[in-house]
Amino acid sequence: MPNGNGKLSRGPDGVKAVFRPRVPCSGVRNGFADPDAIETCLIANELESSRTMSQATRWKSGEPIPSVPRTGRRTVLKALGALALLAEQGCRTFVQSISEVTLVLMDQAWLNQAFQVRRQQELDQFTKETGIRVKNVPAPEGAVEQLNTCRSLLESGARIPDVYSIDVIWPGILADNLLDLTPYVTMEEVTAHFPELIANNRVTGKLVALPFLIDIGLLFYRADLLRRYGYVNPPDRWEDLEDMARRIQAGERARGQKNFWGFVWEGASSEALTCNALEWQVSEGGGQIVENNEITVDNPLAVRAWTRAARWIGTISPPGVVGYRELDANNVWQAGQTAFMRNWSTSYLGTATGPLKGSLTKDMFDIAPLPRGQERAASTVGGQAYGVSRHSLHPREAAMLVRFLCRPDIQLRRCEWIGAAPTIPGLYREADSLAKNSYFSTVLKAYREGSVLRPSTTTGMRYPAVSRAYSEAVHAVLVGRNTPAHATSDLESELARVTGLKQTRGSEEWRKSP
Numbered sequence: 187m188p189n190g191n192g193k194l195s196r197g198p199d200g201v202k203a204v205f206r207p208r209v210p211c212s213g214v215r216n217g218f219a220d221p222d223a224i225e226t227c228l229i230a231n232e233l234e235s236s237r238t239m240s241q242a243t244r245w246k247s248g249e250p251i252p253s254v255p256r257t258g259r260r261t262v263l264k265a266l267g268a269l270a271l272l273a274e275q276g277c278r279t280f281v282q283s284i285s286e287v288t289l290v291l292m293d294q295a296w297l298n299q300a301f302q303v304r305r306q307q308e309l310d311q312f313t314k315e316t317g318i319r320v321k322n323v324p325a326p327e328g329a330v331e332q333l334n335t336c337r338s339l340l341e342s343g344a345r346i347p348d349v350y351s352i353d354v355i356w357p358g359i360l361a362d363n364l365l366d367l368t369p370y371v372t373m374e375e376v377t378a379h380f381p382e383l384i385a386n387n388r389v390t391g392k393l394v395a396l397p398f399l400i401d402i403g404l405l406f407y408r409a410d411l412l413r414r415y416g417y418v419n420p421p422d423r424w425e426d427l428e429d430m431a432r433r434i435q436a437g438e439r440a441r442g443q444k445n446f447w448g449f450v451w452e453g454a455s456s457e458a459l460t461c462n463a464l465e466w467q468v469s470e471g472g473g474q475i476v477e478n479n480e481i482t483v484d485n486p487l488a489v490r491a492w493t494r495a496a497r498w499i500g501t502i503s504p505p506g507v508v509g510y511r512e513l514d515a516n517n518v519w520q521a522g523q524t525a526f527m528r529n530w531s532t533s534y535l536g537t538a539t540g541p542l543k544g545s546l547t548k549d550m551f552d553i554a555p556l557p558r559g560q561e562r563a564a565s566t567v568g569g570q571a572y573g574v575s576r577h578s579l580h581p582r583e584a585a586m587l588v589r590f591l592c593r594p595d596i597q598l599r600r601c602e603w604i605g606a607a608p609t610i611p612g613l614y615r616e617a618d619s620l621a622k623n624s625y626f627s628t629v630l631k632a633y634r635e636g637s638v639l640r641p642s643t644t645t646g647m648r649y650p651a652v653s654r655a656y657s658e659a660v661h662a663v664l665v666g667r668n669t670p671a672h673a674t675s676d677l678e679s680e681l682a683r684v685t686g687l688k689q690t691r692g693s694e695e696w697r698k699s700p
Contacts, residue, residue: 287318287583292339293351294325294332304603312590318583323347329457333650336360340575348578349587352395354386354569354639355457355653358646361389365574368393370585378594379609380633386643387571394573396592397609398600401568402632403465403556404534406519406527410550411438420554424469424494427526427557431502434525443523448502450515451528455661458511460640460653461566462528463660466491468638469559475656475681476641482690483656484678491559492663492670499664508664528556530568531607531629553625555632563636569609601626651684 293305302322309320323346325332336350340363352360376384376393383397405427407420411434421427431448438446452458468474472488475481499505504518512529519527534553556565572591574584590596597608598617607629613620620626642649659677662668668676682689 287580289318289320289348289580289584289587290323290346291320291349291351291587292323292325292336292347301604304600308591308596308600312587315590316583316586318586320587325351329353333359340364340577343577344575345577345579346575348575348580348584350573350575352571352573354383354397354401354567354571355642355649357387357389357394357571357573358643358649360573361392361394361646363576364392364394365576365578365581365585366392366394367396367574367585367588370582371396371589375589375592378612379592380611382567382637382639383569383571383609386639387573389643389646395571396573396588397569397571398592398597399570400607400609400629400633401530401532401570402607402629402637403461403528403565403568404531404628404632405554405556406529406533406551407554408434408525408550409552411525420552421526421557424466424557424559428498428502431525435502438525445523447504447518447524449498449526449528450503450507450510450518450524452510452512452515453499453503453508453661453664454511454514455657456511457653457657459657459660461568463492463495463656464566464638464640465528465556465564466495466559468564469556469562469636471559471561474638474641475652476644476685476687479644480688480690481678481681481685483681484674484690487561488674489670492660492673495660496664496666496670508661522550531625531632532568534605534625553628555628555636563632564638565632565636567633567637567639645685648685652681655680655684 291309305322309322313319326335333353333356336352336356337360339347340350340360350360350364352364357364371393375396379397380400383400384393387393387395387397405420412418412420412430415430415434415437417430421430427449435446435448452462464474467483467488470487470491472485472491473482475483499507507515510518512533515527515529516533518524519529531553555563557563572588574581574588578584592609594608594610594613597606597610598613598620600606601608601613601617601620605625607626608614608620611630614626614630640649641652645652655677659668659673659680663670663673678689681687
């Protein structure tokens with residue numbers, strides 16, 4: 187709508203935009219952010235990162251590899267602080283055309299150098315279509331650091347970044363400081379996405395983000411070893427996986443691979459374990475931790491699922507799996523030291539399209555949905571969305587960038603370039619490049635038949651505490667510090683305390699039964 191300081195015009199993407207609006211100062215040249223100054227800050231950021239590189243080594247295929255520069259939270263905040271300082275040095279008010287706007291995007295989903303090249307091509311196309319320039323600020327490497335950085339910036343009222351890449355579990359945590367995108371996007375655009383993802387990004391009636399990437403838990407399996415031991419298909423049920431893993435493990439050890447294991451997964455007390463345990467629990471019918479605003483974790487089916495997982499350790503899974511995160515499991519997988527691995531669908535992009543570091547070759551493995559429990563299949567949903575800071579000086583232009591990055595044609599090109607699974611179901615049907623690719627059909631099958639969302643939107647700001655309590659309770663069972671029955675009971679009480687939600691005390695009856 188016109189604000190008295192500008193006029194409505196239709197941009198190249200069809201969106202109505204206000205040109206030449208009167209807004210507070212945001213830069214040093216004619217009152218707006220100077221892209222050269224931004225570039226200088228980003229270069230300084232990279233130099234600082236290289237000076238503070240991690241000294242840790244990462245094991246792949248039995249060999250240590252050089253550590254790489256990490257982008258830490260403090261470094262990112264330094265760069266953004268410099269940008270904010272520049273923003274305050276201009277005049278008090280000015281009239282700025284849309285072609286003079288420079289947006290700042292923080293995106294943690296594009297850490298790989300090849301991916302970054304593709305991302306820059308997308309941003310260049312956006313600039314060509316709209317005249318709006320975009321600078322991409324690197325996010326910290328770790329998920330916890332990423333969230334902490336986003337929270338610090340948003341809760342402090344920082345005017346930049348304008349657009350944030352948001353993990354699937356963050357909308358409820360960040361919602362208070364994200365713009366409601368409803369006035370900026372059409373209903374047609376919204377309904378094009380998987381409805382569960384839109385619901386996840388809608389907090390107290392506000393659409394705080396638009397999704398652009400699906401990630402989901404999958405089973406990676408050694409197709410060559412299944413053939414060697416006479417199996418035609420990957421395991422359909424958890425019991426099948428146990429039997430197949432045990433037999434293949436014994437056979438490979440007899441052939442000389444003394445460190446070969448049947449199944450690896452993420453067992454460290456972390457968000458990764460929350461995802462794994464939720465899959466075990468939901469597949470058995472044990473619920474999704476929080477349902478209908480009640481804590482439901484204390485039940486015999488959850489106990490059964492946790493008991494089964496504890497049985498794997500030292501039998502088909504290495505004792506050290508209780509310290510594994512995604513990269514650790516993937517290292518064992520790429521070294522060819524396991525028959526099965528649970529990991530994210532995006533891990534496939536590194537093994538199927540990138541160079542492999544171990545003995546594993548691309549024709550030796552495949553992917554499938556995770557095994558079923560007695561109730562159903564269950565795969566935890568991950569992924570990313572884009573949201574706009576409510577403190578941005580350019581909300582309309584920032585919303586234009588979000589719409590562009592989530593557009594069907596842009597998602598399709600991203601699929602073809604790097605294999606990123608789209609959030610628009612129509613693309614899986616209509617695009618030949620996706621329909622003929624078994625990777626996308628497997629992702630779609632896992633999502634359609636078993637998708638499970640963590641209770642992050644329901645619990646909002648309390649979700650980190652919920653997830654931490656849940657993963658710690660499961661981990662205590664895995665390492666033998668607690669029994670499954672006691673752990674679920676203790677956890678339900680703790681989650682009720684953390685969230686203020688009601689406990690479902692149906693557990694009293696099954697605990698009394700013989």
